[in-house]
Every structure is written in C-alpha cells, then in structure tokens.
Amino acid sequence: GAVVSQHPSRVICKSGTSVKIECRSLDFQATTMFWYRQFPKQSLMLMATSNEGSKATYEQGVEKDKFLINHASLTLSTLTVTSAHPEDSSFYICSARALAGVNGGELFFGEGSRLTVL
C-alpha cells in the first residue's frame, strides 16, 4: 500500500522556538495533503488542507501565522509551528490523498509527530 512518511516522530523543544515537521508521500504523488492535530484521548482535528503550489486552506480557529504550511512539491508538505508554546504540545498527523483513480482516492496517514514544548 501507499506509504506516507512523517518526520520527526518525536520532538522536544523550548518555548519560543520553531519546529518543522515534514510529510512525504513515498510511492505516490499527492496533490493534496491534510494536517491534523490530536490531543490525548481525543479525535483528530483537521487544521489545514495543503495543495501543491498554492496556499493552504486553514480551518476556523487555526492561526495561519502560527502554523505555517508549505506544499512545495507533489511529494512533500511541511508544517512549521512558529514560536511554540507549551499549549502547542500535541500529536500532529499528516495525511496525503493519492491522485484520483489511484487506490480510490483514499487518504494515507503518516505515523504522526509528537511535539512537546517545555
């Protein structure tokens, strides 16, 4: 099956620093990638939709200047948490949508990145 790689899987940083998380589709081209956030024992909350070559679409309540998303190629999207604070500590998961007609257009998830801000 299609593979989505997310890196790093775990990161610990000091308050005020910026952290970049990468999401790569390894064996397919992904025109659209999605970024989710998951708090402990809660479900995945969609943060933004990232389209290759264009600006990301953010969900209501998500600060676009805080969570910078770049989708520079058909296989790579990045999420940068800028000036991270302890309340940004969470599990961030990306998913990539294969092109229509490939695997039914279903989404494939990365392994997630656990961010801890001290």
Add this chain to the structure above:
Amino acid sequence: EDKVVQSPLSLVVHEGDTVTLNCSYEVTNFRSLLWYKQEKKAPTFLFMLTSSGIEKKSGRLSSILDKKELFSILNITATQTGDSAIYLCAVSLRSGGSNYKLTFGKGTLLTVNP
C-alpha cells in the same frame, strides 16, 4: 456544523465476543464514510463506504452504510486482544473543487481482555 458521532465512546469485552460500533453523521456534501483503527500512532485504513446497503468485509471485520438513516456500523466478530484500539469513523466531505476533507468522530476505545 458538520457532526460525526460515535458510540459507545468506550467498550470492554472478552476475547471471542462480537462487538458493534456505531457512527452517525450529520453533514453537508457527503462523499463517503471511512473507518480507521488507531493503535499507538497514526490511523490505519479499514473501510471506505460510499453506497448504502453494501457490506464490506475484511476477515473478522465488516461494515455497512445506511445513507437514508445517516449511520454506519462496524462489526468485529470473535474479537482478539489485538483488536484493542481506538476505532475512528470519519466522513469525507467535498471541500471546494475536487478537494475533500475528513471530519472525524471522537472514536470508540475498544479493549479486548483475554
């Protein structure tokens, strides 16, 4: 506001039991309903349902969608301890052009005891 509601939120059973997990939804621009299993990390895909009344099966798991009543069930027969996980239901919605996004329910935490 789009809503996906799963029940029960948690369930504890013994090995060999059969369980039924429920997912109801109230959304605009419905495209499909998906079930995922989440253990320690990212969700793994189980089923995608787009048509009513057609059961999808994979081993001991099966699922069906009722688009008239706006719900889906996920059945697991002869449960095993390895089935212990959070089961997530998500509804795929059209979101501008050819894009679509998933709205997730809160999940059902299934614990299967030996």
